[in-house]
Amino acid sequence: MKYQTTGHLRDEQIIWAVIDKQELSGEARQHLQVCEACNIKVEQFSGDLQDFGREARQAVPPFSGTVKLPAAKPSMGSHYGGWLPFFGAVAMAGLLMFFYFMGMQTVTPIQYTMLQQQENLLEDEALMREISEMVEYPLSDDIYRITGENGAGYDDDFLDFIVPGMQDDSQSELFI
């Protein structure tokens, strides 16, 4: 029951009448039964479409080939159709599991930056701890003397012995 009507059928009602008369309201259907003008409109449009269809079918060139059937017998889909979805589902589940676990081990760039910052912080903490330990427990004087740190043992004579001066070099050349 698409439309209510009082007079002649409107264009959209004519179209609905061509598609299916049952789609018209009762009133429109009754009108169509008695109104010749509306009936002519519906019949004409319907006839035009039928003629067009007929013309189209006649304008199709004839089928010149022959249909060849495949050699095999029609396959029984029940066996094929039963196992294939099952294997497909198993493979899909496996893939999903794989990607899920892969996803768990994957670190996003943000997570990576945070981890790096934490590592830097830990490194800084370790360095500070080492420094404070060195301040708290300095090396004894004996060790300084052995290692030569604090300037002990590195006097001018020792350095001249290690790196002779320019004057000494020219003298040695004269001897040669």
Add this chain to the structure above:
Amino acid sequence: MKTVDNKDMSLKIVTLVENARNGNRLSFHELVSLFQEDIYRLAYFRTFSQMDAEDLTQDVFEQAYRKLATLNEPRRFRALLYSIAVNRCNDLLRKRKYTALLHRRNTEEQDFSTSDKNMNSCYGDRIDKKTFWKQVKLMLGKLSTMEREVFTLRFMDHRNINEIASILGKNESTVKTHLYRALNKIRAHAEFFKEHRELIS
């Protein structure tokens, strides 16, 4: 009388389908001869090419033969056949669109020239047909995919609303709505129909 004929035909189709499912190739060949022209025409109305329509007809029957075992209701064989055909045509048209994008070939010219090659008709008739198909293409081009599908099935393939719904997997109301929209647009081409009416008369 017509209803009785239809009933007999349906019974015949059911018997042939059942025999074909049991491996009787002759029965399937009979089914092919029953529907070959319809399927070929359906393909031609969508592709406007004789060569493509013939290839598609072959494909459709091959696919139907393979799917025969999965068909639960033999009386739905016609719907199965049409459904395969519509889908295969849509696949081809989609493929053709991509190919046209790549090659920019003038399919229209090529298709009409190939479709005319086997026609034993005079030059004037060929021109008439060429003009007719050009106008049809123009008219169908104004419709959306669904409207075009429903219109073609209803008025060119002569299927009823119930069958169209079954072929397209839609309900009847949806089909009617699309058909209404299509006809609303088609009415604008009243001159086209008038010309044809005059030609026919």
